[in-house]
Structure formats: structure tokens, C-alpha cells
Amino acid sequence: MNAAENITPKKLAELGVTEPDQVATLFAQVRARFDDESTRVHGEESWKLFRDAWLGRKSGVLTQITDNWLKPAGPGLKPAVGAALNQLRAHVEPKIEALHAAIDSGGDAAASPRDRVDLSLPGVIRPVGSRHLIRQVFQEIEDIFFSIGFSVAEGPEIETSYYNFEALNIPEFHPVRDDMDTFYIDVPSSAGQQSNTSMLLRTHTSPVQIRTMEKTKPPVRVIVPGKVYRRDNPDATHSFMFHQIEGLAVDSDITFCDFTGTIEYFVKQFFGSGVKTRFRPSYFPFTEPSVEFDASCIFCNGTGSNSSGTTCSKCKGSGWIELFGAGMVDPAVYGFVNYDPKKVSGFAFGIGIDRLAMLKYGIDDIQAFFQNDVRFLKQFP
Amino acid sequence: MKALYSWLQDFVTVSAPPDELASRLALSGTNIGGVENGPQGAVFDAEVTSNRPDCLSHYGIAREVGAIYKLALKQILPKPAESAAKIADAIKVEIRSPELCGRFTARVIRGVKIQPSPAWLKNRLEACGVASINNVVDISNYVMLELGHPLHTFDYDKIRDHSIVVRGANSRASGGNNADGERIKTLDGVERQLDPGTCVICDGDGSRIVGIGGIMGGAETEISFSTKNVLIECAWFDPIAIRRATRSLKLHTEASTRFARGADPEMAELASRRCAELILQLAGGELLAGVVDVYPAKHAPKKIQVTRAELLRVMGADVPDKEIESILGALGFAPVRVDENRGAAGSILAAWECTQPSWRAEVSREIDLIEEIVRIYGLDKFPPRLPASRQGAARLPHYEAEMRLRERLIGLGYREVVTIPHVAEERDALFRPADVVPASLANPLSEEAGILRSTGTVTMIGALEWNLNHGQRNARLFEIGHHYRLNGSKPVETRVLTLGATGAARDKNLYEPARDYSFADLKGDLDNLGALAGGLRWQEAATEYLNAARRGALFLKAEPLGVAGQLSRRVAERLKFRQDVYLAEINLGPFYCSYYGVKNSRRYQPIPRFPAVERDFSLMLSDGTHFSDVVKAISSLNIPDVASVEAADLFRGKNIPAGKYSLLIKITLQPRSATLTDAQINEVSARIMSTLEKELGAQLRTA
Numbered sequence A: 001m002n003a004a005e006n007i008t009p010k011k012l013a014e015l016g017v018t019e020p021d022q023v024a025t026l027f028a029q030v031r032a033r034f035d036d037e038s039t040r041v042h043g044e045e046s047w048k049l050f051r052d053a054w055l056g057r058k059s060g061v062l063t064q065i066t067d068n069w070l071k072p073a074g075p076g077l078k079p080a081v082g083a084a085l086n087q088l089r090a091h092v093e094p095k096i097e098a099l100h101a102a103i104d105s106g107g108d109a110a111a112s113p114r115d116r117v118d119l120s121l122p123g124v125i126r127p128v129g130s131r132h133l134i135r136q137v138f139q140e141i142e143d144i145f146f147s148i149g150f151s152v153a154e155g156p157e158i159e160t161s162y163y164n165f166e167a168l169n170i171p172e173f174h175p176v177r178d179d180m181d182t183f184y185i186d187v188p189s190s191a192g193q194q195s196n197t198s199m200l201l202r203t204h205t206s207p208v209q210i211r212t213m214e215k216t217k218p219p220v221r222v223i224v225p226g227k228v229y230r231r232d233n234p235d236a237t238h239s240f241m242f243h244q245i246e247g248l249a250v251d252s253d254i255t256f257c258d259f260t261g262t263i264e265y266f267v268k269q270f271f272g273s274g275v276k277t278r279f280r281p282s283y284f285p286f287t288e289p290s291v292e293f294d295a296s297c298i299f300c301n302g303t304g305s306n307s308s309g310t311t312c313s314k315c316k317g318s319g320w321i322e323l324f325g326a327g328m329v330d331p332a333v334y335g336f337v338n339y340d341p342k343k344v345s346g347f348a349f350g351i352g353i354d355r356l357a358m359l360k361y362g363i364d365d366i367q368a369f370f371q372n373d374v375r376f377l378k379q380f381p
Numbered sequence B: 001m002k003a004l005y006s007w008l009q010d011f012v013t014v015s016a017p018p019d020e021l022a023s024r025l026a027l028s029g030t031n032i033g034g035v036e037n038g039p040q041g042a043v044f045d046a047e048v049t050s051n052r053p054d055c056l057s058h059y060g061i062a063r064e065v066g067a068i069y070k071l072a073l074k075q076i077l078p079k080p081a082e083s084a085a086k087i088a089d090a091i092k093v094e095i096r097s098p099e100l101c102g103r104f105t106a107r108v109i110r111g112v113k114i115q116p117s118p119a120w121l122k123n124r125l126e127a128c129g130v131a132s133i134n135n136v137v138d139i140s141n142y143v144m145l146e147l148g149h150p151l152h153t154f155d156y157d158k159i160r161d162h163s164i165v166v167r168g169a170n171s172r173a174s175g176g177n178n179a180d181g182e183r184i185k186t187l188d189g190v191e192r193q194l195d196p197g198t199c200v201i202c203d204g205d206g207s208r209i210v211g212i213g214g215i216m217g218g219a220e221t222e223i224s225f226s227t228k229n230v231l232i233e234c235a236w237f238d239p240i241a242i243r244r245a246t247r248s249l250k251l252h253t254e255a256s257t258r259f260a261r262g263a264d265p266e267m268a269e270l271a272s273r274r275c276a277e278l279i280l281q282l283a284g285g286e287l288l289a290g291v292v293d294v295y296p297a298k299h300a301p302k303k304i305q306v307t308r309a310e311l312l313r314v315m316g317a318d319v320p321d322k323e324i325e326s327i328l329g330a331l332g333f334a335p336v337r338v339d340e341n342r343g344a345a346g347s348i349l350a351a352w353e354c355t356q357p358s359w360r361a362e363v364s365r366e367i368d369l370i371e372e373i374v375r376i377y378g379l380d381k382f383p384p385r386l387p388a389s390r391q392g393a394a395r396l397p398h399y400e401a402e403m404r405l406r407e408r409l410i411g412l413g414y415r416e417v418v419t420i421p422h423v424a425e426e427r428d429a430l431f432r433p434a435d436v437v438p439a440s441l442a443n444p445l446s447e448e449a450g451i452l453r454s455t456g457t458v459t460m461i462g463a464l465e466w467n468l469n470h471g472q473r474n475a476r477l478f479e480i481g482h483h484y485r486l487n488g489s490k491p492v493e494t495r496v497l498t499l500g501a502t503g504a505a506r507d508k509n510l511y512e513p514a515r516d517y518s519f520a521d522l523k524g525d526l527d528n529l530g531a532l533a534g535g536l537r538w539q540e541a542a543t544e545y546l547n548a549a550r551r552g553a554l555f556l557k558a559e560p561l562g563v564a565g566q567l568s569r570r571v572a573e574r575l576k577f578r579q580d581v582y583l584a585e586i587n588l589g590p591f592y593c594s595y596y597g598v599k600n601s602r603r604y605q606p607i608p609r610f611p612a613v614e615r616d617f618s619l620m621l622s623d624g625t626h627f628s629d630v631v632k633a634i635s636s637l638n639i640p641d642v643a644s645v646e647a648a649d650l651f652r653g654k655n656i657p658a659g660k661y662s663l664l665i666k667i668t669l670q671p672r673s674a675t676l677t678d679a680q681i682n683e684v685s686a687r688i689m690s691t692l693e694k695e696l697g698a699q700l701r702t703a
């Protein structure tokens, strides 16, 4: 007889079994079929089918044997069939359990390719959003300064000329105003308005220095993230809106050494500890001494040339990249906020965020930040 | 300003190679943008800060080089031969507005020969980017580049009465019928109208203008190849007056830049003499004896003290006495020790009295002198250290709420955008509530960017528009930023969250079909965000730019928060959008406030010990009866065990009569003290059903 032939739906009589000694052969055939089928069980699904085929309560093989062979058997055959059935059950049940355990433990190394997942296929990708790159850089810088005791403050974007210029030691007709082309707000009832109360879009985050010192007695340590505006025609490196983080620290004992130490700490945290820093004297009306702060070029490691020997385009061969302006707070500024310039000292800096992000991520057009093309946004998850 | 290495060497014997010199200059305050090698040798592109007009000259930069390398600066001592005839007989000068013009010197040279300049002069000028014109004009430019002081040369014979009058321009032209103020045709051939008070150089009785003081000369008296006699003007003009004038004239020249930043009044006579010397040398002629020098602004030099104590207080590290003295000396401050410990080197009490040089008007305080010392000494000599903080740091008040909000938005699949708030008035008006006054710019760059956005929505539309126009059909965006409005004359900046979504909510993938973003997505996402602040309440809204069938107003308790919905067809067509766009804008102030309130009052709810039971009711309702009516009717029964009422399915059409719809609701009963019996459940179900029938005319549908 063929092992694969399904004999259990048939009655014993149909199979020609009339004597107890024929029973063993019959059950051996069933058992062989079980053993054969068990080798083809791979994975949870096929195991379930296999289990139901043998142990299913309504039409499993063991139920069929009970219904078709045992129950109708005459007294001559019944004991032999019953004993053989018990033997078969003792073989089938543990074996099915064992198969399941093997599948659970991943031990089914022999699982067929048909059942195995194709790991190169994607799963179900739920859409996930992202923070804007400018926000990411803000957050990173805020966290660095927060960790060394700087609080975070904000101020209005629509400012008065007083806070944006005068109180920062930039009187009207000061040459520096030429470098900060300013948007003015058209205020309806501005008749008789003083020039220092005229409304403008702040050209830097520095007005918040004044607003903070007006409200707080020293010691002061704040950073101010925000939008700033200059009336420049837009191109790849200019946007009439961009972002700054202002920093200010004033206390009874803050020196230039504390200032450079703080800036150096920040830059090493942001660009990596291998970056070298330098300070070049510069000029801003609200700091003195004023400096421009440079970091060694991260693209050529400060050598000024690429690995191929050509001039580094990022630093134009100098090995240095100009990062931002800063300095010790000019004593004249303290006069505007009722601080005693003989008793306090401090430093301030203004970091251009967009430029920093462009440098760090190699973005060559500042407009990309504000076009918000999803292909751009997706690149910075 | 362009500076020639070889020209600097006229004044200081520097031997450092140009690249090294450039870097030393940069590290001491004269940034060098680049070094180029031309036929005249190395040319530095000196980026001179606006406080250093003295460095807009070779002599000034040479002084810096001298201070850096401790090299002597050669003195300039021009000694042109003078004739017997006296200048005083040849020209009269009157300054009528000393507040505009603090000094005016005049020299006259007779019998010059105007001709092209010799090669060396042309070459130096051209290397500095100045075009050669003729020998006399070139010399005045040369002296300006050399000494930093602008000069002007007139054709002496064209000056009426040989008389110069310096005054402020009048508000109306004398005699003429032009009521708009005085005019002059300048050297560049342009007829210019002058603001009253602009400093003008006149001749004769003072009625004819022959030059705009410190900015540009007039065309009528300019040097030509037929000029025989030359008048050299070397004057000093008030910086602020020059700034006003250049601003109103929109005319910036090499001369005006130097005067506007503050030229050296003492240099005027010397530069005039140097100019005369060169003219005699290159154009011949005879120089009249002496100089006419009207100098109302002359004043004694200012004294400034600098102390080691202050240097230490500001800088945190010391500079040796010898360095302080050598640096200040080289820069022209003539330091003298004035403290009682004069003999003691390095004394903590050391103090120096300095004299302000006439070319450094901006150095007037102790801190200015400290900066002078340390920039030359070297900023790298001050050791960096990280100062300890004396107090805790605080985040912004809304930091945590905003972080949670942003986190959730990202989890919901929205990408953050940052937009520029400048928009066209017309575009802004599409989304602006009727009673809102926008903040307009007085001087916009263009009409397209004429006002600041009065809603977050208007620039969100811009971001969606960009993406749709660039083939990006699916976008789910958010922005946290301000909108700007005027309250009377007071600007108001309000922090808002704006959402914008269009295209697929889900792309087709291996396992699921595609699905378009719908109002339900927007509402569900907003409710997810609203959960942070205690839950949103939705009401019908009348927002015009939103589709009347799919829009809502959002509230936190009674407080209006914003609006949400689908962009109306009218606006979508106007913007040429060919797919549905969903928008929401909510005010973040109350949202954040509520976030903290909800967070602080949040308490643990014990997990129920008894199993909850769910019962479904399939209701037939009339159109216009809302789910909220169902919920309200059920809650009016005040059955304590009813834990929730959810809408599980909704359909219209087949088997449902017109004007009706079928709603499947799922009610969860959560007992507190014992498992519910079938009898209890049936009783509750019956009460619910009967009230729905009575209140809403609902019919129970049996499948």
C-alpha cells in the first residue's frame, strides 16, 4: 500500500481488515504517513494546518480513526484497535508539540524560502515627520549653552529703533547702520513720532541684550534664538530673513579669557574637539574689544587645500572660516541699562545660524531653507 | 581699500613676506581679504572697519605694520619750493558754516602743465583700482591713497573773484524760479539737487556753488588740459554732515567715505603740502608762498588714562609694561607713566596718560586704549578658560510644551517648515480675518513682499504651492512661528501653529492600498495634538477661505483656538491648486497655558478590576442629527457605568431611506464594584435605546 494513500475516512471492513493481527500493519501505514508529513512542516502556518489535520476535533486523523475504526469495531477487533490508537496518539501528540517548540525558538533553520520573509522588501512605512534643519541647529546650540548655565530668552521681531540701534551704541548716522539695511514698519498713526520709537524689523538679536539687562540685575547669562531681517536682495548667500543666536554674559568678574573660553567650548562641542579657533580684532559699536571669531576649516582640516592638492573652496585657501562676531560688552551699553560699567563686565556674541548650518551640512543656497521642498526637508530627519 | 606692499615700504622697512604680513595685519584688526600679485608686486585687499578711517591710507596701514613689527614709521616732511608771491593775495577763504566745515586750507600753483601722469604714478593708482585722468587730478588721488586725506583741485582761473565761501545749501535757489533748493552739476556730469544744509563750496560772493564739500567737485571749475593755474583745496568736513548729505544724494565717493568716517583735521595742511610738492615735481609751475588755513575746529588734543587695574579687570591676563608702552607709542598715543610707582615695572597700580592722536578720534576712553594694546599684543596671548556659572539656567517658559507638541507632530508625520513672513498684501488678504490690520513695510524690497503675514496660513500656502509646482504631490507640513498684526499703532506678534496637508495620507504599498489625506485625518491629528492640552472642542465655523462643508472652529474649553478645514474651491482655483488642500492654524499661547494646567492637575486613575462590556447599537438617524447629539442624549441619562460612546461605522445609501443615515455606535460599560449581569446590561441598553428613540427619533436597525 502507498503510504500517502488516505485510508482513515474508510471503514475497517472497506479496508479488508477483519483480524486483530492486521491492525498493526494498518496503523504502521498511518504512522508512516504522519512521519512523512511532519518533515514538510515549516513555519507557523504549515504547522497549524498539520496540527489540525491530525488532531482537529471534527475531522482530524485521530478523530477519524476513532469514528471510523474504533467505534464500529466488533468485540474481536476493538481491543487491538484501541491499543494501537493509544500508541499512535502517544507518538503524534508529543511530536506535534516538539515541532511547534522548534518553530518558536527560531530553530526552523530548514524553513522553506517560500515561507521566509524577504528582508529586502520594505515593511509598512508609516509617514514620520521631521524638524526643520534650522530648528535642529538652534536646539543643538541651545543645549550646548544651556549646559554651561545660559538661560534662553526671546524678544520681539518688530523692534523700536531705540533697542535695535541707539541703546546698542549705534546712534543715527553711525556708519554701521549702512551695513544693516533695515526694513521699517509703516505704522498708521506715526505722526510726530520720534525717530528712536520708529518701528522696524530687528536687524540682529542684540536688542534682546538690552531688554534682558533692563529686566535683570547681574549676573546675567542668556542666549536668544530668533529671526532677524536685513533689506538685502536675495541670492545664494543672502536672505532678507535669517536666524541668529545672541549670547550675553555679564557679571562682576567676567573677563576676555572667560569670553574666549566660552566660545571655544561651544565651537568644540558643535564642530568637534579637533577644531582650532582664533580671534581677530574687529569692530562693533556695542562691544569692545570686538572680535571676529574663526574656526579652522572643517573641510580641509585647516590646511587650505583639498586632498587632491587644489585650493579649498570653503575657506578660499586660508584654512580658516569666519564664523561670527563677538566681544566684550562696550561700557557705553551699560549706561543704557543702569549697570555700573566700573563694577560689571561681560561679553556678547551673535551667531548666524543659517550660515553655520550651510557650512556644517554643505548647503550652497540659503534659499533652500525657506522654500521647504519636501525633498530638502526629508534629508534632515 | 587696496594697498600695495611696495608703497607701504616707502614708510616702514618691513621685510616679512606679503602673506605673513597679511596674516599679522588680520590678527591685529586690519583684515586682509586677499593678497594678489600684480605688476606692482603684492596688493592687499584691506577690509578696513568703519571705525578706522586712518587705515584707508598706505600711511595708516604702515603705522599698523610699524606697531606690529616694532619698526619706525618714516615721517612725511614735504618741503616744496615757494615763490615770492604770497598766497594770501591770491585767494580768500571764508567759512560761514563752521559746524559743517571745520578746516579749509588753500594753496595755489601757477603755470602748471596738465598732461598725462608718468608711468609710476599711473601704475600705483591703477594697482589700487583708481583710473588715471591727468597729472594734477591723479596727484590729488595719490595723496588721498597715501595719507588718507581727500583733496580737491580747481581750475584757479574759473574761481570768481578768487574767493571761496563755504556754507550750507539754502532751501531755495537764489534768484532762480526753482523753489526746490539749490543745484549743482558735479564732475560726473550729473545735475544734482541739494538738501538744505548740505555743505557747499562756493565762489565769488558765495552764490555760485562750485563743489559739494567733501563729496564731489563741480563740473564748471574742474581741471582740464587747458588749466594753467591750480587751486588746491584740502579741508575737513563734519562726519555726520557728510553722512546726511551722502544719504540724501545717494552719492558715495572715495572722499565722502573718508570724511564720513572721520578724517584727520591735522592732516589737511600736510596733505595739501604733499600735493603741492608732487605737482611741482610732475606738472611744474610755481607755488605761492604759505597757505590759507581757516581752522575753526582746532582744539587741544584729548588726554586719556589707561591703568593696569582696568586692563586686568577686562582682559583677565596681563601685558608687560614695555609692550604697553611700545604699542601705544607706535600708534601715536605718546604714553607717559603717571602713577606713584613709576619706577616699579609691572606694578598693579601702573597708569599711563596718553594723548589722543588727531587721526584716532574714536579712541577717547580707557577701554579704547585697552583694545589698542591687546589687538597689537595678540589676542591669542590671553588664555581661554570656561567660567563657572553662579546660577541655574532656565529654558523658555513654553519650552517643554512646544517640544511635546513638535514631537507629536513629527510622530504624526508632519514635516517642519520655516517660512519668510514677507508676503504680498493681496495674497495675505485671502486668509486675513476682516477686522485684522496687517503690519505693512514702509520700504519693502518688492510688492510681492510688501507686508508681514497676518496669518500663518498664508505662508503655509506658499510652502504647499512650492511643492506642488515642483512635482511634490504629497506634503504634510507644520510651522511654529509668529503672525504679525497691528493693534492701533502697536505691533502684536502671536505664536501660532500652522498645518498644511495635501496628496496621499498613505501611498500604495505592498500591503495596503493608497489613501488620500482627508478632513478626518486633519481632525484626528488635531485631536491628537489637542489631547496634550486637555482636548479640543469643535464647532461650526464661518471661515471664508475654508470649504463650507468641511471646516471647523477649535476651542479649548471656551477659549477660541483656531480653525481647520479644507481650502475652499474659490481660493484653490485662484491659486491653481488641482488637488485638495487641508489647513489648520491654532494660537499657541492658550494651548501652552492649558498644557501646563492639564499636566499639573493630571492624576492616576485606578485600572478597573472588573471586566468592561461592549454593546453595539445600529441606529438609523435623520441627516442633520449629529453624533454629538447621540452622545449628549446618552450622557443625560447619567449612567455611571457608561465609560465611552464611540462611533464605529457610518453609511448611507443602499437599504437606507433618503434623508437618513445609519450609525453604528459602540458603548463601553465599565462597572466599578462588580461584574455586570446580563439583566443589568439589558436594562442599561433598553434605557439608552428608549432615550435615543425619544430624543432623536432614532430607530434601532437590526441587521
Ligand SMILES: [Zn+2]
Pocket (backbone or CB within 6 Å): A297, A298, A299, A300, A301, A302, A303, A304, A305, A312, A313, A314, A315, A316, A317, A318, A319, A320
Ligand atoms: Zn578649507
